[in-house]
Amino acid sequence: MPAAVLVGPARIEVRDAAVPAPAAGEVRIRLEGCGVCASNVEPWAGQPWSTFPGEAGGLGHEGWGIVDALGEGVSDLSVGERVTMLSSHGFAPYDVAPANQVVRLPDALDGQPFPGEPLACAMNIFRRADVLPGQTVAIVGIGFLGAVLTKLASDAGARVIAISRRAESLELARAYGAAETIVMDDHWAIIERVKALTGEALCERVIEAVGKQWPLDLASAIVGFGGRLVVAGYHQDGPRQVNMQDWNWKGIDVINAHERDPRVNLRGLREAVAAVAERRVDLIPLLTHRYALDELNEAIAATRDKPEGFVKAVVTFG
CATH class of the missing domain: 3.40.50.720 (NAD(P)-binding Rossmann-like Domain)
Structure with missing residues (x-):
């Protein structure tokens, strides 16, 4: 699969990478998209402690998509279900996540981009x-x-x-x-x-x-x-x-207020899905800029520079 790799300061390249296989307790998701986070800016720009190249798909942690494969022992999710998740290699068409960090997206959100982590x-x-x-x-x-x-x-x-x-x-x-x-x-x-x-x-x-x-x-x-x-x-x-x-x-x-307990993060993700599905939070006006994977450098630069009308960028696949 093509995957974004941070190869140097302000320089991401799309390289070939192996499609990940889900381990026991994990699921693989075929991503529809992944949000670009403001926290991507500093690592992308380069920090004194940075090392290169980064991991394939790295920095991407705001993905959503379709369950594509199940690891051993996963029984509460099914292939074909549309989900959002907490994962860490979402700047690629496939990523894996612990099954207990995945939340189904209800029918009310069909067709809607959903970067769940933020x-x-x-x-x-x-x-x-x-x-x-x-x-x-x-x-x-x-x-x-x-x-x-x-x-x-x-x-x-x-x-x-x-x-x-x-x-x-x-x-x-x-x-x-x-x-x-x-x-x-x-x-x-x-x-x-x-x-x-x-x-x-x-x-x-x-x-x-x-x-x-x-x-x-x-x-x-x-x-x-x-x-x-x-x-x-x-x-x-x-x-x-x-x-x-x-x-x-x-x-x-x-x-x-940055949580690191997976149980707390999962709770927040479930609450987020409910808030948008119930129209208590209107997500669409906040997702203002869309980019292809090979435009990720531009997407992160826009996240830093905030051109007119910018709120949040998402990278979309397919």
Whole structure:
């Protein structure tokens, strides 16, 4: 099969690779597509600890498709079922996944792209945020993840303040339920605006969904006394500094919302499928750019650069 291989900084090539065989307890999926994650950008660009070439299909972890083969002992899935899954080599037409990390897609989602892993992340982050009705929730960074979290928080009865750089991102946040939007340009001006919107109390919940130092600083600054800072951004390009004096003074809880327990991730994936199937989350407007496998370099560059109208890219097969 053709498979994307990271062969050097900002250089992915499509090479021949063996079609994987499912081991005991696994299934093989013939992929319809795989989402491109913002966390792909740093490894693709190259990091000091990077080694090349990478694994065939590597970096791809947002796949969906059709069950193609069953490993020994798998009895609760069938060949031909349409599924989403948690796997790690989805930038290729076939991938394998543990059967207990696969979720069937209902008929209501027939024909619809479904990168399940980032939706599962949103569900798990939201659960860890413990958003309550009547709270003010600031979300710093409105991309795919921030938009879904905006919808979940607003539906839970919170007043959402969306903070992001691009005007079109703030428009997206309003469409997904944000009550207030603030352009992410001036640190102190944003803090003053949040104070004005909250009667100086700041926010009970702040979700940082960027993965960079300044958004983390900003998120820390706008959490109110006894509030909760939820780190949803994926910080993978080096150490971070935090204002521990501010954290201490305000007595805030800090939640690192990236789950690693497979059982929790599966729960999030099931919740994600239900949320989209029941039309509580509209996925289609968020999947804005589609690419072929041999265009993966362009897809990741677009994820980094965010051209006009960009929210999320998917690679499609066939």
